Amino acid sequence: MKAPTPAAVSVDEYKNAMRHVVSPVAVVTWTHAGVPEGLTVTAICSATTEPPTLVVCIRGDKSAAERIREAGRFAVNFLSDEQAEIARRFSSHPGEEREAFAPALWTTGASGAPVLDRAVSRFDCAVEAAFEQGSHWVFLGRVIDLGTAPGASLLYRDGFFRRLGTE
Numbered sequence: 001m002k003a004p005t006p007a008a009v010s011v012d013e014y015k016n017a018m019r020h021v022v023s024p025v026a027v028v029t030w031t032h033a034g035v036p037e038g039l040t041v042t043a044i045c046s047a048t049t050e051p052p053t054l055v056v057c058i059r060g061d062k063s064a065a066e067r068i069r070e071a072g073r074f075a076v077n078f079l080s081d082e083q084a085e086i087a088r089r090f091s092s093h094p095g096e097e098r099e100a101f102a103p104a105l106w107t108t109g110a111s112g113a114p115v116l117d118r119a120v121s122r123f124d125c126a127v128e129a130a131f132e133q134g135s136h137w138v139f140l141g142r143v144i145d146l147g148t149a150p151g152a153s154l155l156y157r158d159g160f161f162r163r164l165g166t167e
């Protein structure tokens with residue numbers, strides 16, 4: 001017999017527990033109507049190594065998820081701990097995104113999306129699958145190009161950007 005579904009936890013309980021979890025910080029980018037756009041995102045991890053594929057979760061109530069579906073391609077730029085300012089810029093004022101792409105820092109990747117040359121790791125992706133799951137759209141991005149640069153990852157935990165420490 002199938003076990004009964006346990007009582008669900010509340011959204012607040014879930015969010016509170018997730019605040020304790022450390023995440024690397026990335027800017028996900030795409031191009032919409034010829035205009036580069038991007039968003040700071042922590043809900044990203046490797047999905048499969050064969051083929052190289054990332055999973056990226058984007059809120060469904062913003063234009064970003066729809067525009068990434070339209071573009072069919074996106075880039076993931078994992079930031080270094082010198083790039084917290086970029087994370088802040090791409091997490092607010094979506095209307096000013098265009099100005100956020102300083103030409104000295106960004107070029108166009110194989111996906112057609114902006115890539116940050118000095119990101120610790122960057123991945124150009126083609127959307128392999130996308131499905132709506134509750135509040136978010138879940139994207140599987142097949143990696144079509146990548147690059148790395150020296151630097152330590154920028155981290156996020158409990159409302160603050162943080163740096164890696166050694167034991």
Ligand SMILES: Cc1cc2nc3c(=O)[nH]c(=O)nc-3n(C[C@H](O)[C@H](O)[C@H](O)COP(=O)(O)O)c2cc1C
Pocket residue numbers: 025039040041042043044057058059062090091092093094156
């Ligand atoms: C550290 C950090 C992590 C975030 N992670 C995600 C994420 O994984 N997925 C997502 O859709 N939005 C994420 N966001 C939110 C977006 O970057 C952005 O702030 C939001 O969509 C802006 O919309 P609003 O100002 O209109 O509310 C994150 C923001 C911050 C600061």
